[in-house]
Amino acid sequence: MASFFKVLQCMFLSSNFEENERLETLYRYQILDTPSEAAFDRITLLASRLLKVPISLVSLVDQNRIWFKSRLGLEYPQVDREGSFCGFAMYNPGVYCINDTLTDSRWCNHPLVTGEFNLRFYAAAPLCTSDGQRLGTLCVMDHHPRQLSELEVQTLQSLGELVIEQLDLRLASQRLQQTEIALLQSEDRFRSLVEQAADGFLLHDLNGQILDVNQFACQSLGYTRQELLKLSIQQIETEEIPALFLQSLVPNEPITLRRIYRRKDQTTFPVEVRVGLIQVGEQQLIHALARDISDRLQIEQQLKQQAERERFTSRLTQRIHESLELSEILNTTVTEIRQVLQTERVIIFRFDDHYGGEVLTESQTKGCFSLLGNRYTDSCIQQTLGLENPQKIKSVADIDTSNLSCCHYELLHKLQVRAYLVTPIWHGQKMWGLLLVHQCSSPRQWQTWEQELLVSLSAQLAIAIQQSELYHQLQLVNHELKDLATSDSLTGVANRRCFDDYLHHQWAQLSQDQLPLSVILCDLDFFKRYNDTYGHLAGDLALREVAQGINRVMRYPGDLLARYGGEEFAVILPKTDVSEAILIAQNIQNQIEQLKIVHEGSLVDTYMTCSLGISSVIPSEKIPPKQLVAMADQALYQAKAQGRNQYVVSSLSSSFSQKK
Secondary structure: OHHHHHHHHHHHHOOHHHHHHHHHHHHHOOOOOOOOOHHHHHHHHHHHHHHOOOEEEEEEEOOOEEEEEEEEOOOOOEEEOOOOHHHHHOOOOOOEEEOOHHHOOOOOOOHHHHOOOOOOEEEEEEEEOOOOOEEEEEEEEEOOOOOOOHHHHHHHHHHHHHHHHHHHHHHHHHHHHHHHHHHHHOHHHHHHHHHHOOOEEEEEEOOOEEEEEOHHHHHHHOOOHHHHOOOEHHHOEOOOOOHHHHHHOEEOEOEEEEEEEEOOOOOEEEEEEEEEEEEEOOEEEEEEEEEEOHHHHHHHHHHHHHHHHHHHHHHHHHHHHHOOOHHHHHHHHHHHHHHHHOOOEEEEEEEOOOOOEEEEEEEEOOOOOOOOOOEEOOOOHHHHOOOOOOOOOEEEOOOOOOOOOHHHHHHHHHOOOOEEEEEEEEEOOEEEEEEEEEEOOOOOOOOHHHHHHHHHHHHHHHHHHHHHHHHHHHHHHHHHHHHHHHEOOOOOOEOHHHHHHHHHHHHHHHHHHOOOEEEEEEEEOOHHHHHHHHOHHHHHHHHHHHHHHHHOOOOOOOOEEEEOOOOEEEEEEEOOOHHHHHHHHHHHHHHHHHHOOEOOOOOOOOEOOEEEEEEEEOOOOOOOHHHHHHHHHHHHHHHHHOOOOEEEEEOOOOEEEEEO
């Protein structure tokens, strides 16, 4: 809001006189309604790429319109000034940002916001001349809301200043072209203008022979004026100027290009040169206005590196958080770090006690031997791994010139390490492990950004490790809950609920495959009498023994034993026909007989026996699964009615029984 009121105050204080003065400054540049120029188009392209926006404009605010000198992502060349974003933003003291136009009370009803254009994000750097006149903006737009980081705001501000530099350079070049002939005729006037230029000036013929220079060019190149006048332009530039380029020059149509100049001491520096052709009588001459862009290129390189690091960090962070498997997370991390740092070995070391631990994962080049799986419990491990100051990153550029203890140096030398970075990985208040980067073949001066990147990634690793552990704890709890929900607490076999779910699942599957499904219901004979005779604790023990015995009969992983009732067990046998089911029922009887559980209360035997009901059918959508259980239950009823200690087989059409 404070910024908004400053803009209003600035607008209200601007008198007609100040507006006229501003327009005079703008018109002095003679840029309105001129064709597009590569210098400005590069700036809008750079703005779009660095800030990741589809639209970027160099807008100049005329009396009643806003004209775009360069436009990327926009078709029309100008818009009305009244109610415009740029007309408002150019008076802002700094970069003006609207993160979401729909939530901004000033702009939410603007036609560009509510209409088909769907403008949702706008940011602009005012174009302000050295004497304070506001000419327009370098603005960026997007159809989606977003928020610029502090670095992106600085980038937009710097690019806006670059637009002003281009305008000044263009104006200087225009003025130079307009006065070239007059200056050649008047040496004093020519010398006065050229010497005042803030860039290096060189004049040469088509053969490259230098005819004139200014003092700035002499200082930049390290020559005296007399020395330069004896040289050709080919001796100044590191690359030969193509003949086709010289032939393509047209009078009063200068071209801007980047070249590399060589100083007298043979050092080089990059320049942006505005080259033009002038006609002096019958002679054609070439003038070059050269500006040292070393600082600008360094800034551009830093911005590019920063953008690449941010993309890498974002990509790696996303990949880390996409996985909950710790081994996959660690392998991804060391591989990506080694590639981006172009180093020879990256490892993650995990502690198991104060002085020991193991290399869990590693990525290394062929020049470094592997440390994967190695354990280290050396008494020197604390200082060797950098734990004497665990809160910070440790950087060693060359172990041979660093002040290291003997045991520290010996271990690093044994590990084939010449330079290294190490930063801790924390899990809560406990140091979980270390993230280490090794240079094996030679010393290495670690850059600040490399150290900052490693610290940032170790923090992300800590979060991912915690998430992975929580995930596995949750899996364990879920597994335990599933066991509780599907298992019988007394016998450990499946419960009734699990039986019903599994029966429906197998019914659906086998009805498609048209394969048989069998069910056996097993009831312990006179079990109530057993409990009355021996007590419930003995009864519980007998049930567990019987469950274990029946489980030994199960043949395939798909077979399921469940406790169906108090003393009743049920068996589901997928892909098993009635003859196979009978064999299994007989085996169940044999297993229970072999248990030799004494049962004096039984009316059929002195040991525990059972009655079984068997049913088998090929599942069909026309028959409900409960019908199969009902058939087995009916068969069990018959087995008990016929004297117990036997099995009865039931089918849809008939049944038969068999005593033990």
